[in-house]
Amino acid sequence: MVDLSVNLNGFKLQNPIMTASGTYGYADEYDDFIDVSKLGAIVTKAISIEPKKGNSGERLFETYGGMINRIGLENLGIEEFISKKLPILKEKNINYVMNLAGSTVEDYIKAAEIAQSAGIKAIEVNVSCPNVKQGCLEFGTNPNSLGHLTSEIRKIYKGFLIIKLTPNVSDIESLAKSAEDNGADCISAINTLKGLGVKVEITPDKKIKKTFVQGGLSGRCIKPVALSMVKRIKAVVNIPIIGIGGIANIEDILEFLTVGADAIQIGTENFCHPDITIKLINELTKIIESLNLESLDELKRKLRDE
Ligand SMILES: Cc1cc2nc3c(=O)[nH]c(=O)nc-3n(C[C@H](O)[C@H](O)[C@H](O)COP(=O)(O)O)c2cc1C
Numbered sequence: 456m457v458d459l460s461v462n463l464n465g466f467k468l469q470n471p472i473m474t475a476s477g478t479y480g481y482a483d484e485y486d487d488f489i490d491v492s493k494l495g496a497i498v499t500k501a502i503s504i505e506p507k508k509g510n511s512g513e514r515l516f517e518t519y520g521g522m523i524n525r526i527g528l529e530n531l532g533i534e535e536f537i538s539k540k541l542p543i544l545k546e547k548n549i550n551y552v553m554n555l556a557g558s559t560v561e562d563y564i565k566a567a568e569i570a571q572s573a574g575i576k577a578i579e580v581n582v583s584c585p586n587v588k589q590g591c592l593e594f595g596t597n598p599n600s601l602g603h604l605t606s607e608i609r610k611i612y613k614g615f616l617i618i619k620l621t622p623n624v625s626d627i628e629s630l631a632k633s634a635e636d637n638g639a640d641c642i643s644a645i646n647t648l649k650g651l652g653v654k655v656e657i658t659p660d661k662k663i664k665k666t667f668v669q670g671g672l673s674g675r676c677i678k679p680v681a682l683s684m685v686k687r688i689k690a691v692v693n694i695p696i697i698g699i700g701g702i703a704n705i706e707d708i709l710e711f712l713t714v715g716a717d718a719i720q721i722g723t724e725n726f727c728h729p730d731i732t733i734k735l736i737n738e739l740t741k742i743i744e745s746l747n748l749e750s751l752d753e754l755k756r757k758l759r760d761e
Contacts (some may be wrong), residue, residue, distance in 0.1 A: 459736070459742045461495065461718050463695045464640045466577050466615035468495035468550065468718060470739070471751060472678075472732050475699050475722030476501055476579065476619075477526065481540040483547055488729035492548045495718060495737065499536070501581050504565055506532035513668050516727035518653030518700035521674025521701070522723055523652040528556050528584070533566055537573050538593040552577040552617065553750035560607055567612040577615035580608060583623075583646045583671075595621040595646075598633040609638030617697065620644040622677075622684050631688040642688055642719065643697035645681045647671025674723035675701045682714050689715025703731070705738040713758040 457472035474485075476498040483491055491497060509529025516523040531539070536553070544551045553575050557563040564578065570578050582595030582604065589597075605618055605682050619636035620627060622645040631642050650672030656664045681700025688696055698716030702708060703724040711719050724731050743754050755761075 457740045458752075459739060461751065463637075463697075464615070464712045466640070470495045470736050471712075471716075471718035472736050473498060473552070473697065473718055473720040473737070474725060474732060475720040476581065477524075478722040478725045481531070481536060482543040482549065484553075485706050485725070485729055486760055489733045492550075494732055496550040496552055496577070498579055498720060499540070500530055501528050501554045502530050502533050502536050502555045502566070503528060503701055504533055504562055504569075506530060506535065513666065514670075516654075516666075516668035516670070518650070518652055518672065518674075518676070522565045522671055522726075523650050523668050523670040523672050523697075525668060525670030528567030530556070532708055533569050537569070541573065541575075552615075554579045554581055554619070556584050558584060560586075560588075560604055563604060564607055564611060567608045568570070569745060571612050571614065575614060577617065578608075578736045579617040579619050579643055581646065582618050583619075583621040584683055585665045593621055593623070595619075595630060595641075596624050598626075598629040601630055602633040602637040605634050605637035614709075615640050617641045617643050619699075620684070620688070621646045622680055623649050623673070626688050627684050628691045631692050635692045635694050639694060641697060643693060644684050644688055644700055645677070645700045647673045648677055648680060655682050665673060673700070676712075677701045678707060685711060685716050686714040702725060703727075705742065706716070708735060709742070712755050715759075717755075719753050 461471045462470045471496045474497045481499045489757040510527030555566050585591035586594045618639040652668040654666040678701030685698045697718045698711035699720040
């Protein structure tokens with residue numbers, strides 16, 4: 456039996472395959488396709504204190520090797536998540552992480568308090584949200600703001616604290632370090648890249664129709680950026696890293712493990728292949744067996760020449 460388990464600084468996964476926030480619902484939405492309890496963990500869609508309707512208009516744009524989304528943090532709010540979705544996760548024995556979004560530090564603090572009292576074991580803090588009190592600059596673009604946010608959440612929340620970094624920065628190292636220094640247990644990276652989808656169509660009556668969708672780019676096309684970010688983060692932090700960005704097959708997973716990821720999340724690829732996660736768990740097991748190894752930890756060491 457191959458041991459695929461991962462111990463992320465105390466948060467245990469039966470295997471390293473997680474699903475990325477916003478691409479997997481809140482609980483058992485993929486139940487028709489796979490047994491969700493077989494995954495390392497699912498990460499919920501971002502949850503805020505109040506329910507949100509999200510953006511109106513075009514929200515998705517298909518692009519070469521990926522997609523652009525501007526869903527705008529549509530979600531059911533933390534109270535409804537706890538009353539309606541959490542019981543499903545518990546009943547079905549699904550390991551989960553709650554992804555948190557907010558517009559002020561106070562929002563995050565309040566959400567962290569609720570998560571703490573509801574017994575939620577792990578949260579992933581989405582720092583790609585605009586900080587309304589600081590000119591709407593994302594929390595995750597300034598190491599001081601990120602450090603402050605992390606330490607305020609850490610004071611309240613005793614569970615497993617993941618800070619999810621945005622790639623829309625030049626100095627990812629300072630941000631990762633700031634999260635670690637202020638109490639994060641783990642870093643996940645990356646969130647989507649800022650992108651613009653443009654479509655120009657000539658209509659049958661010879662008019663020009665233009666569509667613009669400004670949002671977050673995800674999918675296979677972002678993998679090289681994500682690999683680079685994970686490698687740079689690994690060089691400066693000691694806490695575990697969850698690699699995210701364009702993962703679609705077993706080779707991608709090996710690449711992320713090689714550059715320093717301890718676990719991985721699959722996002723956009725779930726939309727094309729809803730059973731991709733289970734396939735990859737099986738393929739990972741076979742790779743480890745084919746190398747005559749017994750565990751994921753041994754594979755990681757081999758990939759990293761340790
Ligand atoms: C439709 C959609 C919604 C998303 N919503 C969230 C979200 O609510 N919170 C978050 O932290 N990331 C969100 N993300 C980002 C993903 O979790 C992930 O970081 C990103 O898509 C890169 O991974 P991928 O290339 O495998 O999709 C969303 C991505 C997509 C495509």
